[in-house]
Each structure stands twice: as C-alpha cells, then as structure tokens.
Amino acid sequence: MVILKEEMLVRTLDYPSAVEALEEAWREPSQVPARSQVELGAGPGAGKMWLMPAAAGSAAGVKVVTQFDGNAALGLDRIQGSYLYLDGETGLPMPCSTAGCSPRSAPRRSRRWPRDC
Numbered sequence: 001m002v003i004l005k006e007e008m009l010v011r012t013l014d015y016p017s018a019v020e021a022l023e024e025a026w027r028e029p030s031q032v033p034a035r036s037q038v039e040l041g042a043g044p045g046a047g048k049m050w051l052m053p054a055a056a057g058s059a060a061g062v063k064v065v066t067q068f069d070g071n072a073a074l075g076l077d078r079i080q081g082s083y084l085y086l087d088g089e090t091g092l093p094m095p096c097s098t099a100g101c102s103p104r105s106a107p108r109r110s111r112r113w114p115r116d117c
Helices: 006-012 015-026 069-074
Strands: 036-040 047-056 059-067 079-087
Antiparallel strands (some): 036 047
C-alpha cells in the first residue's frame, strides 16, 4: 500500500481544487451501511472503536476511529483514526494519506490545508 505523506499533499494539492473534487465525488450514489461500535477494555482506561464502511462508484473503504478519554494523561490525542481506501472493483488497497484530517469535514472547518482542517 502506498502512504502519501502530508508534506507531499501540501506541495501538490491546492485546497479549493481538492474540496471541489471531493464535493463532486460525494454527489455520486453511494452505500453507507450503519456504523459499528465496539467497546474496548474496561475501567478507566476503556475506549470505544467505530467502524464506518462506505462504497461509491469504483471506490470503497472503511474509516476506523477510536476514543480513549485517558489518552490526555499520556500526552496523546483522545481521538485517533485511520481510513482504508480500496479499489471497488478489485479490493486492492489504494494510496492513502498521513495528513491527519477528514476530507469530508474539511470544507466545514478552517480553510488551511491540510494540517488545520
């Protein structure tokens, strides 16, 4: 699987074009099944994990998000997440980014790309 580094995305993408391309893709018919929630561990260190699959056109994927409220005491972010992007015709993993933001929510947030979205 190819991992695209944030620095490369900043150099090669411009924010308005990226948002326009994403908005166009969201207009395609898609399948978005209900998300699954899994409880992780027990007690004060317990966490939660959500699995959010989706498919549209020739793409498919699943977002995995965890929430561990105790992470702050460890100097870690409370919410962690990753996205597995797959070719919808072969199932092969596609390039993904380490940019650390949700492209879907980026247009509703800061217009700085991509670190502060």
